[in-house]
Amino acid sequence: MSDSGSKGARGRLAQAQRIVVKFGTHVVTHHGREFALGRVFALVEAIAGLRRAGKDVLVISSGAVGLGRRALKLDGPLSLGLRQACAAAGQGRLISLYTQAFAQLDVEAAQVLLTQDDLADPDRALCLRTTLLRLLELGAVPILNENDSVSVREIVEQRGTERSTVFGDNDGLSARVAAAVDADLLLLLTDVDGLYTANPRSDPEARRIPTLDALDGEAFAQALAGASGTSGAGTGGMRSKLAAARIACEAGVDVLIVDGHAERLLERALAGEDIGTLMPSPERRNRRRRRIALARCEGALVVNEGAIRALSETKASLLPIGVIAVEGNFGVGGLVELRDPSGLAWGRGMVNYDSHACRKLAGHHSREIDRLLGWRGYDALVTRDNLILQDLPQEPDP
């Protein structure tokens, strides 16, 4: 990337409105076991400041295994089962520290534990997105971690054909969460000031790479060749951060890998200071809106005039009472066209109920959902965040 391009990309970090911050094990703990109280609490203060400034911040925090290991007094290498036991013992400690720290600053922390499978399943991914967006609207800071006790994944190491079972990958998780909530920026906080040409712990000649185009195949492959595994208690090392950065950049999220031990690093990063490695996303537009705008519709909801007015004039969601008829067959999270009674299409949205449930609910008040379905999900058939009106102006490029 050219200097001017890189400066422009650094400059726009200040405008990032929704930020996902991932704390690696070596940020949260000293030596992978003791909670790094001063460091984490300073970051909590900085995040509370960002919240007060009106930004949305989500935290993905590692550290459960380390805290659990200490609590259970386990030394040396751990089997998969023991790591999972440690995670179970440590997660409660971890979230209680965050909750208490944020509470001192009048900010609510909210724990969300999830697995990669949750993000791959459209129903669960939609629930996750809605939960996270509601928490942000309420002023809370979601604190996420992988639900380690129930998740194991197999990955193929890039440098060979050997399969190894890897447990937990908060880098990948944070990229997917950032994409799911349409974040502007993903900050990967680790124990080194960004990506180097080789592992700086073993190669004194290694130089920091200030900016990388993660979507340029050749540049990415070169960066990957110089990246290696973890420095100790972490999982995945720089390689998993690079893979995560690519996912995030493809989804329209800028990524900055930065040293979580550095002073005032959130303020400095957002001020555009030349720290860490920035991977700007050329796709930083609202990809979700575009996906809704471009993907194939599986059905349609015919809505009445009152609903059209409410949706056009206010930021309302589409409630069942505004729906006259349901066309086609679709599942939860399916894409539908919104039509007026004359057949004119004026919007699109992702539905919270499948076509069968939508037919039962059409024309009814939301308070009747329980009675009509025997269970209750969202009040709206299409939540406002998942709806676009055709004649709305496109959001300008940042």
Ligand SMILES: Nc1ncnc2c1ncn2[C@@H]1O[C@H](COP(=O)(O)OP(=O)(O)O)[C@@H](O)[C@H]1O
């Ligand atoms: N090319 C590289 N540039 C920077 N760090 C690298 C590189 N290759 C390997 N690493 C290692 O990656 C480590 C960070 O990864 P990891 O230990 O998994 O961190 P975290 O716990 O924050 O996820 C660094 O401490 C460093 O030893």
Ligand SMILES: N[C@@H](CCC(=O)OP(=O)(O)O)C(=O)O
């Ligand atoms: N979920 C695990 C961390 C897994 C992980 O990805 O660790 P890291 O590479 O240090 O971010 C934990 O809470 O300890």
